[in-house]
Amino acid sequence: MNAASTSHPLRLSPSFSPDGKELLWGDDKGVEVASTTNPGNCGTVKPRLLIPGGSQPFFSGGVEKPALPVAAFGVSPAAPKHGAAVTFNGGSSHELGGKIKAWAWKFGDGHTAAGAKVSHRFAKAGTYKVTLTVTDAAGQHATVTRKVKIS
Structure with a gap:
């Protein structure tokens, strides 16, 4: 999956697999993250859809977070x-x-x-x-x- 650009918080909703297990979102290290994440720094955010008890992420991709503006006068x-x-x-x-x-x-x-x-x-x-x-x-x-x- 290629990175996509967004300027808004990522809203990651949990869902369920066909066998009823809840699928959770995690970061690029496999650590579960909140349903909404908005990292303070620009760069690439790599959410992963985790399957509890599974060894591999179901989904792994990247979303590019643009730099924030700086106000000065x-x-x-x-x-x-x-x-x-x-x-x-x-x-x-x-x-x-x-x-x-x-x-x-x-x-x-x-x-x-x-x-x-x-x-x-x-x-x-x-x-x-x-x-x-x-x-x-x-x-x-x-x-x-x-x-x-x-x-």
């Missing part, structure tokens, strides 16, 4: 002031072998924006938690939050 100017335009650039967000398709911003003052590079004016001085959430072509998300001091 810069702020300009370095010492922003209230009432003045502050530029937020999420262009450094990336995904290994993929593309970021959407950027969603929350500025911590009730305002939001969309786009890789946006501008915002803060009405008051203070420290704001600015959050960027990026979404890749497969619908996977990554979020980063930074405190931005506005004088």
Whole structure:
């Protein structure tokens, strides 16, 4: 079986053999895994359908899990002031072998924006938690939050 690409958790349902034995899913070492598995790292997941008491897996294959996106952004100017335009650039967000398709911003003052590079004016001085959430072509998300001091 060739590896297939997925960006969602694998849902592995137990089933029963013709003689009534429950068939279980295991990892590539034959260790039973939960009915839903979503490994944290990208790479190949190799689920195996195990037959209790059997020496060989009934099914063995691979499913390719793509890399997750990474959210990152810069702020300009370095010492922003209230009432003045502050530029937020999420262009450094990336995904290994993929593309970021959407950027969603929350500025911590009730305002939001969309786009890789946006501008915002803060009405008051203070420290704001600015959050960027990026979404890749497969619908996977990554979020980063930074405190931005506005004088």
